[in-house]
Amino acid sequence: ALSINKSLSKAKSAAENGQVQCEKLRNLVIQCITEAGGTIDYAEIVDQHSLENVEFIKGPVVFCVAALFGKVRLIDNMEINL
Numbered sequence: 242a243l244s245i246n247k248s249l250s251k252a253k254s255a256a257e258n259g260q261v262q263c264e265k266l267r268n269l270v271i272q273c274i275t276e277a278g279g280t281i282d283y284a285e286i287v288d289q290h291s292l293e294n295v296e297f298i299k300g301p302v303v304f305c306v307a308a309l310f311g312k313v314r315l316i317d318n319m320e321i322n323l
Contacts, residue, residue, distance in 0.1 A: 242315050244277035249304055249319040256321050261298040274308050282307035282314065289320065298323055 248270040255266060263286040270284050287294055289301035298321060305318040 242310070244274050244279060245306055245308055245315055245317045246319075248273035249306060249317060252304055253319055253321050256298055256323060261323070263294075263296055263298065266298075266304070270304070270306060274306070277310075279308040279310045279315075282309060286321075289322075 251273060252266045252270050255269060260266060266286060267284045271281050274281060274284075284304075284306045285294055286298070286302050286304050289303050292303075295302055301320065301322045303318050303320055305316075307314060307316045309315075
């Protein structure tokens with residue numbers, strides 16, 4: 242469970258340091274969770290207001306993740322405001 246939050250924190254830090262391409266941020270999170278033994282259900286970055294998927298972070302977004310660890314499905318999300 243901690244791997245999800247840690248991966249979201251890494252993605253937030255990367256975004257704050259200039260990485261605004263969502264595909265690269267998603268790949269970072271997927272890699273971290275997979276290495277921790279999880280299986281991704283979804284990892285999406287959406288506009289904070291419309292909840293539509295975004296390709297580049299240009300304003301407030303929410304990074305939403307669901308992953309399976311064994312039979313347990315865990316979800317988490319993190320706001321990213323640049």
